[in-house]
Amino acid sequence: MLLRNSDSDEVNNVSLEIEHLQIDFINKNRVTTVSTMILASLFLYALLQPRVDMLSFTIWLCLALVIDSFRLYATFEFLRNYKNNCVDYTRAKWHIFIGTILSGGVWGFVSVILLTALDEHSIMLVIIWLIVIANASTTTLSYIFRYSVVFLLLVLLPLVVFLPLQSFIVDTHLFILEGSIIVL
16 A cells, blocks of 8 residues: 555654653653662662672672663653653653663673672572563563563573573573573
8 A cells, every 4th residue: 555645744753653652651650660770789789799799799789870870860851851841752762772771781790790609599589680670671661662672681691691601500400490581
């Protein structure tokens, strides 16, 4: 079916309006989600730092807090501009995308740090923690599906890659753990 120029413009306008609504929905929930991520990183650090006591784990926490501070700043900027009816949606979309990459990367990096430093019971806690973080992100980023997939891959791929390197993992355990990660 061929569209006339006016029909094509109308479709483009609707698509743009839908994209703006997606960005609106993400940013309106973002204060809560980013605050939760801050609490999650602080809790994980407080729980595991006595067992790990590595400089890289402290650096991870600092990076997570800086990234989440950027995400909060971008959210508050969006909300202020939204209230004043002057949102730059291109910039807002880039803020969400950059925040997604940085946050997913820092959460994926924690598995690289912790898998080599913890015993098998603590590693299970880290695996569960990362699965919860990954699943929670799908609800907040689901309005822009690509971003949700990017976050999931950044968080879980390092876990899937580094998990087989652990000495206590045997073939059956690896299959069950990685299958659970993928399914969840």
